[in-house]
Amino acid sequence: MDKTWNNKAWFLVLPVLVLVAFTAVIPLMTVVNYSVQDTFGNNVFTWAGTEWFEELLSSSRFWEAMVRNLTFSFIILAIEVPLGIFIALNMPKKGWGVPVCLVLMSLPLLIPWNVVGTIWQVFGRNDIGLMGYYLNAIGIDYNYVQDPFDAWVTIIIMDVWHWTSLVVLLCYAGLVSIPDAFYQAAKIDGASRWAVFRYIQLPKMQRVLLIAVLLRFMDSFMIYTEPFVVTGGGPGNSTTFLSIDLVKTALGQFDLGPAAAMSLVYFLIILLLSWVFYTVMTNYDAER
Amino acid sequence: MARIDVNHVRHSYLPNPQKDADFALREVHHTFEDGGAYALLGPSGCGKTTLLNIISGLLHPSHGQLLFNSRDVTNLSTQERNIAQVFQFPVIYDTMTVYDNLAFPLRNRGVPEADVDRKVRETLEMIDLASWARKKARGLTADQKQKISLGRGLVRSDVNAILFDEPLTVIDPHMKWVLRSQLKQLHRRFGYTMVYVTHDQTEALTFADQVVVMYDGGIVQIGTPAELFERPRHTFVGYFIGSPGMNVMPVAIEGKTATLGSQRIELPGAPKTANGAVELGIRPEYIRLGREGMAVSISKVEDVGRHKVVRAKLEGRDIAAVIGEDETVPAEPKVRFDPAGINIYADSWRVEMGA
Numbered sequence: 001m002d003k004t005w006n007n008k009a010w011f012l013v014l015p016v017l018v019l020v021a022f023t024a025v026i027p028l029m030t031v032v033n034y035s036v037q038d039t040f041g042n043n044v045f046t047w048a049g050t051e052w053f054e055e056l057l058s059s060s061r062f063w064e065a066m067v068r069n070l071t072f073s074f075i076i077l078a079i080e081v082p083l084g085i086f087i088a089l090n091m092p093k094k095g096w097g098v099p100v101c102l103v104l105m106s107l108p109l110l111i112p113w114n115v116v117g118t119i120w121q122v123f124g125r126n127d128i129g130l131m132g133y134y135l136n137a138i139g140i141d142y143n144y145v146q147d148p149f150d151a152w153v154t155i156i157i158m159d160v161w162h163w164t165s166l167v168v169l170l171c172y173a174g175l176v177s178i179p180d181a182f183y184q185a186a187k188i189d190g191a192s193r194w195a196v197f198r199y200i201q202l203p204k205m206q207r208v209l210l211i212a213v214l215l216r217f218m219d220s221f222m223i224y225t226e227p228f229v230v231t232g233g234g235p236g237n238s239t240t241f242l243s244i245d246l247v248k249t250a251l252g253q254f255d256l257g258p259a260a261a262m263s264l265v266y267f268l269i270i271l272l273l274s275w276v277f278y279t280v281m282t283n284y285d286a287e288r
Numbered sequence: 289m290a291r292i293d294v295n296h297v298r299h300s301y302l303p304n305p306q307k308d309a310d311f312a313l314r315e316v317h318h319t320f321e322d323g324g325a326y327a328l329l330g331p332s333g334c335g336k337t338t339l340l341n342i343i344s345g346l347l348h349p350s351h352g353q354l355l356f357n358s359r360d361v362t363n364l365s366t367q368e369r370n371i372a373q374v375f376q377f378p379v380i381y382d383t384m385t386v387y388d389n390l391a392f393p394l395r396n397r398g399v400p401e402a403d404v405d406r407k408v409r410e411t412l413e414m415i416d417l418a419s420w421a422r423k424k425a426r427g428l429t430a431d432q433k434q435k436i437s438l439g440r441g442l443v444r445s446d447v448n449a450i451l452f453d454e455p456l457t458v459i460d461p462h463m464k465w466v467l468r469s470q471l472k473q474l475h476r477r478f479g480y481t482m483v484y485v486t487h488d489q490t491e492a493l494t495f496a497d498q499v500v501v502m503y504d505g506g507i508v509q510i511g512t513p514a515e516l517f518e519r520p521r522h523t524f525v526g527y528f529i530g531s532p533g534m535n536v537m538p539v540a541i542e543g544k545t546a547t548l549g550s551q552r553i554e555l556p557g558a559p560k561t562a563n564g565a566v567e568l569g570i571r572p573e574y575i576r577l578g579r580e581g582m583a584v585s586i587s588k589v590e591d592v593g594r595h596k597v598v599r600a601k602l603e604g605r606d607i608a609a610v611i612g613e614d615e616t617v618p619a620e621p622k623v624r625f626d627p628a629g630i631n632i633y634a635d636s637w638r639v640e641m642g643a
Contacts, residue, residue, distance in 0.1 A: 184346050185379035187366045189393040189440055199381045199392075
């Protein structure tokens with residue numbers, strides 16, 4: 001079939017291009033602009049070159065926040081993925097239990113992030129919080145406001161409570177798609193419970209698990225609201241993640257240049273890691 | 289290998305079955321002889337898969353008993369019964385190689401690795417996949433995957449029976465033939481007891497020595513393909529087997545004569561009993577079309593290749609007749625019933641005819 005070539009179609013794409021320009025491209029370029037300049041207010045900018053980047057990459061504050069972020073992501077993945085698989089395996093596959101479990105699992109996902117933070121902020125308090133009060137009442141010295149370890153435990157438990165459901169729901173979707181014949185054949189082959197998991201259930205969940213890991217990694221690496229509400233980055237800087245640090249620099253100190261440089265580096269890290277995950281996933285698919 | 293006795297087995301999927309209609313399997317009492325090739329044939333929902341799963345132990349029957357070589361296995365698990373089952377959709381372990389797939393049932397049972405290797409190599413030869421041993425199983429075609437499912441059963445030499453649950457459903461037509469003949473070959477060489485569930489009469493008739501026809505939760509007839517064709521015990525068998533199925537028409541019987549409307553048909557003998565709703569059944573292959581006999585009006589002639597199917601009306605009833613591909617339909621067509629092909633049914637069940 002002959003196609004008529006003309007450029008009129010671009011007019012149809014134009015609204016989207018304009019919208020994306022205003023919401024993404026222009027703000028991003030503004031950030032790039034700030035990152036190479038210095039300002040002392042009054043809208044007076046001077047050229048700073050790569051100064052902010054050099055300063056950032058040599059600052060221990062940045063690398064400490066980075067290590068905290070990676071540690072946090074690693075811990076919550078190490079807890080949420082196995083726990084999510086475990087819960088999904090034990091959820092009922094039919095009957096009235098299915099909708100009940102699904103609703104229970106979805107509830108934490110439906111709560112706004114700052115509310116989640118507030119819930120745990122109150123829950124962990126020594127004076128009025130259910131958890132904080134009773135932990136202290138039975139003799140456990142728990143105080144997330146003063147003890148960095150307690151603060152970490154609180155934030156990790158909060159994230160596990162908030163996001164394990166996502167892993168559960170994804171795994172569950174993978175599990176229910178396995179036909180009964182697979183389990184029957186496994187019985188006939190004399191497979192143990194572990195073998196059924198290893199050779200039937202895990203392979204079927206592999207793809208959704210990759211998605212779950214990707215989503216949980218990106219989300220936890222960008223985490224801001226919940227720890228900000230619960231600990232505000234403290235005690236000290238013990239729970240100051242990259243995002244919290246960024247906001248402190250940009251809005252708290254109004255250091256636009258360093259904050260812009262930090263945003264770009266942060267953005268590139270997430271882009272890089274997402275690309276790695278994406279490549280792993282597509283290679284994995286191609287191998288199939 | 290084993291003889292399998294199914295003793296008065298009934299099964300219902302409901303917790304408290306009351307009436308007959310609650311049972312998916314009304315009552316089955318049958319012996320599958322050691323080394324026999326059986327087909328369970330019937331329409332969807334007739335209970336054939338239920339019966340198969342009861343034999344394999346995936347289902348526990350509501351009533352009745354199951355014996356393997358006279359040993360009661362009713363309460364044994366699938367694994368303890370030591371049977372092999374091939375399902376409708378190929379079940380393979382995706383992440384394993386072909387070799388590991390076949391080794392899996394043996395390794396699960398703690399067989400020493402040297403024996404595993406020997407058995408797997410033998411089995412790979414049997415199912416003709418030796419050159420694929422090191423390939424990942426997920427890259428194979430449907431028929432190769434189905435062979436692996438079968439191989440996982442064959443690899444255990446002491447397996448009591450091999451059960452097939454419509455194994456060729458997802459296989460391409462030209463591969464169906466190949467697989468089916470390979471199955472027959474395996475049966476002849478190694479003498480496995482095989483039970484093959486299908487709703488395809490061609491598959492059943494070409495695979496099995498004995499075809500078990502099931503209908504509405506019960507067995508209606510067990511016989512060789514020829515018996516099912518010549519002497520269907522129930523009108524359902526007549527309809528279900530053969531293409532087109534048997535012509536069945538209500539008649540009145542008097543001695544050795546059947547009356548159909550204004551026509552009188554001579555029977556080969558006098559039916560022993562003729563109470564209830566009496567019907568005459570005759571396969572299209574036994575209806576002779578010519579210039580003598582009962583007048584019919586032809587409604588359609590279908591050319592199906594090696595023969596023609598003639599659709600006609602006899603005394604207002606639709607009948608089908610099969611004629612050779614070179615035969616022509618006469619101008620004033622009439623039909624005769626070959627006495628050798630006449631069966632008489634009372635309340636749908638066949639009655640014997642005396643001399």
